[in-house]
Amino acid sequence: MLDLVQRVVAGSIPALVLAGCSLASGNAGDGTQFTALPLIIAHRGGTGDAPENTLEAIRLSVEHRADVMWLSVQLSKDGVPVLYRPADLSALTDAKGPVSDYTAAELSLLNAGWSFRQGDAYPYRDRPVGIPTLRAALRAVPPTMPVILDMKALPAESQTQAVARVLDDEQAWSRVSIYSTEADYQQTFAAYPQAKLFESRDATRGRLVRVLLNQGCVDAPGEHAMSAFELHRALTVLEKFTLGEGQSDVQATLWTPATVACFRQKPDVRIVAIAVNNANDYQTAACLGIDAVLADSPSKMVPLKEGAVLPLRCERAAAAGGQ
Structure with missing residues (x-):
């Protein structure tokens, strides 16, 4: 198991899952003490600080002391893995069309910082940054x-x-994990025994929803599993009935004491909370015992982690598995 989200929480996973803590040490209350904080993962290389998935973003995230790098991968026309996220180049660059219409050499000449904005300025229009290869x-x-x-x-x-x-060429399997919203990748990478895979997003989502809707924890992930999902996410609840259907839009919190407890049923399960970009959400993740958070701006989030005083003391919120 890759050590990207390895941590020690009072020596082991606590029997009680906790929330409502402060990022400073304290003596009040009877809460459990946490001796590690969630790692900071640079989302798309640090999309809040520089054009996403570029060497410039990577450089800045390393400079800002991010713990882990998260990069988006597509395939060029000539079969080279490159870093780019949207379906069309027009979303971020000065070109248009899918990545697969261009060779890696052609992609390197595009400006992946064309749409990057800081305030009212577009600082990379005068200093282009290309789409790099993996x-x-x-x-x-x-x-x-x-x-x-x-x-x-x-x-x-x-x-x-x-x-x-x-x-293989870069001897990088030991430090790389694979994530995708497409379950096909869990299947294709299964052919490589050295691959470290996050479980499918469908599996994570289904388990979270079942726990949140009080159906219980009936399918906890196996030991050594890695799971990632947003801390908060806008969801649409669709109800079907005899003469039609109705829907409700909700802003849901997916990682809670109950859902974390479900995922922690087996040993050595790693949890990543996606879209954690402020102090309140980082505090919540820390007191839930989340292993790592996916953050847009390491320059903003790393100081929160480095400024915390350990051990944290979190007040008891709910018994493990409590519904």
Whole structure:
């Protein structure tokens, strides 16, 4: 298991899952003490500080002391894994069309910072940053820093094979984990026994919803599993009935004492909370015992982690598995 989210919480996973803590040590209350904080994962290389998935973003996130790097991967026309997220180049660059319409060399000449905005300014329009290859990105990340690769394009098989070749060449399997919203990637990477895979998003979502709707924890992930989902997310609840259907839009909190307790039924389960970008949410994640948080701006979030005083003392919120 990759050590990207390894932590020690009072020596082990506590019997009680906790919330409502302060990021400073304290003596009041009878809460459990936490001796580690969630790691900071640089989302898309640090999309809040520089153009996402660029070597510039990687450089700044390393400079800002992020713990882990999260990078989005697609496949170029000539079969080279490159870093880019949206379906169309027009979303972020000065070009248009899918990544797969361009060679890696052509992509390197586009400006991946074209749409990056700071206040009213577009600072990278005068100093372009290209779309890098995965190989170049891995070489830019310190060898001791774990990397999470978010697979973004289909079909999965060809991209999986291309990424695997790069990881072989760079001897990078030991520091890389694979995530995707597409379950196809869990299947294609299963052919590589050295691959470290997050469980499918469908599996994580289904378990979270069942616990939150009081159906209980009936399918906890197996030991050594890695799971990632947003701390908060806008959801649509769809109800079907005889003469039609109705829907309700809700802003849901997915990681709670009950859901974390469910995921912690087996040993050595790692949990990543996605979209944690402020002090309140980082505090919540810390007191839930979350292993790592996916943050847009390491320059803002790393100081929160480094400024905390350990051990944290969190007040009891709910018994493990409590509904």
